[in-house]
Amino acid sequence: MSYVVLARKYRPRTFPEMVGQEHVVQALTNALSSQRLHHAYLFTGTRGIGKTTVSRILAKSLNCVGPDGNGGITASPCGVCQPCLDIDAGRFVDYTELDAASNRGVDEVQALLEQAVYKPVQGRFKVFMIDEVHMLTGHAFNAMLKTLEEPPEYLKFVLATTDPQKVPVTVLSRCLQFNLRPMAPETVHVHLDRVLQAEGVPADAHALRLLARAARGSMRDALSLTDQAIAYGSGKIEEAGVRQMLGSVDRSHVFKLVKALAEGDGKTVVDISDQLREHGWSAGSTLEEMCAVLQRMAVIQAVPGSADDGDEETAQIARLAAAMPPDETQLLYSMCLNGRAELGLAADEYAALTMVLLRLLAFKPAQKKTLNDAAPRAAVAPARASAPAMTTSAVAAPPGRVLPVVEPKPQRVQPTARPVPPGGRTGSDVMGVPVRVQAEPTRETPAPATAYTPTPEGDFWHGLVQELIAREAVTALVRELALQSQLVARDEGHWMLRVERESLNQGASRERLQAALKAAGHDVRLGVEVGAVTDSPARRNNAAAAARQKAAEDIILNDPFVQDLMRDFGARIVPGSIKPH
Known part of the structure; x- marks a missing residue:
């Protein structure tokens, strides 16, 4: 038969x-x-x-x-x-x-x-x-x-x-x-185990798990792959043979890749990529396995008790989850998922795989640096440390504004290899001005968008940003960076901004904002850090808009005619219908 x-x-x-x-x-x-x-x-x-x-x-x-x-x-x-x-x-x-x-x-x-x-x-x-x-x-x-x-x-x-x-x-x-729904890998796994027991075919549980995942929700595909695996393994199904048949990547290589990415070890990443090429394992399968591991890592990070300690693979994933921040896990998952679609666009899929993995390293969140970490402040710090009695004066701000600052009595700073500032002054003519650093806010939760806490640098930064926007010197993402940032520190030649979202801290946006400031007469180098923001131009604008809206609503609500209508006829004001001029 x-x-x-x-x-x-x-x-x-x-x-x-x-x-x-x-x-x-x-x-x-x-x-x-x-x-x-x-x-x-x-x-x-x-x-x-x-x-x-x-x-x-x-x-x-x-x-x-x-x-x-x-x-x-x-x-x-x-x-x-x-x-x-x-x-x-x-x-x-x-x-x-x-x-x-x-x-x-x-x-x-x-x-x-x-x-x-x-x-x-x-x-x-x-x-x-x-x-x-x-x-x-x-x-x-x-x-x-x-x-x-x-x-x-x-x-x-x-x-x-x-x-x-x-x-x-x-x-x-x-x-x-x-x-009809695509079937979960667990459902397919159980059914394959039942079928193979009826057929009397010995099968490795890990091999069946690979077949169930490769079926992608189709029971017919799962059974067809099982037929192929039986023929490939001469009447038995083993994990090594199934991996070779499917071109699947051994999870141990995926664990090493994720560990190397967590540690920022680019050499190990490239070496493993070369090993995958030598073994002929699928580049697409590598990214799929990485997505699966990263997804389980994200679940463990969000729900720590969800890990099964009895499973060695789950225990290893739990260790990786502890070694990588949750936001970085999400970033890696997103890049692997999108990188899977890019493999077919390249002439060499292994080269494309290497580029995807290196991209993960390139976009790995860097360590946050504060203003005190920058080298140019080294010559100013001694002057600040030994500053004598302080006097109050003013420095030039945008046209029409004068910003009070605190500075020491003039002290001559020994000239170093510094560029000649605009105006022809040499390094020996530059006075040391202490760095003004605003203390970090103690509260952990961000303030509402319509509230702000005035800061010494806030008035200056708000006025400068409004001027740049009015002249259309900044647009799109650069405009958002300027609006959403807080000026936390200034010294000669260097300003430090703080933003709440890492997505605003892009090199291109920072450079364009720096160029706009230079065109406005502020030839400075910008630094951007991520942290809590309490005083930004956007918060000030929102607070002013909220105040205008409140004033407009009070005018209407306090109007005698409106009050008569509400009292005598049950009238009500439609929410959102009051707009200030």
């Missing part, structure tokens, strides 16, 4: 045998038990998850006559009566399957509908099953609309498609639609 592939041999023949589609099974079982039958059903979902299978079971349920020949419509077809046997064998005359992928024209559909006028020959119902119905032409859909809406009482339509978006709405509205 010829060999029957696993996908056909273990095709479910009753509703209880179906795996992973409990919601569809329950709905159809209840409908059949109560005999509340629709005339047209539409089953949607990806390939290999049971659309044709559930159609055949439904046809058997409608036509089963039981072992004694006296049965009726049932949710549990017997499987031994003549209609059940004929439907399983594909020779039941009243059950017709039409493949719309190869019979998509109006002529084929009309030929099918011509049979609708004849009553069933053997069964209780005629069942027309149209697979991949979305591939029918527009004329073919139009030809079947009337019959689909009002078929004879003995006719049932069953439609199946992998792309319901292409099915006309006029057809969808005439059908009872069921969405």
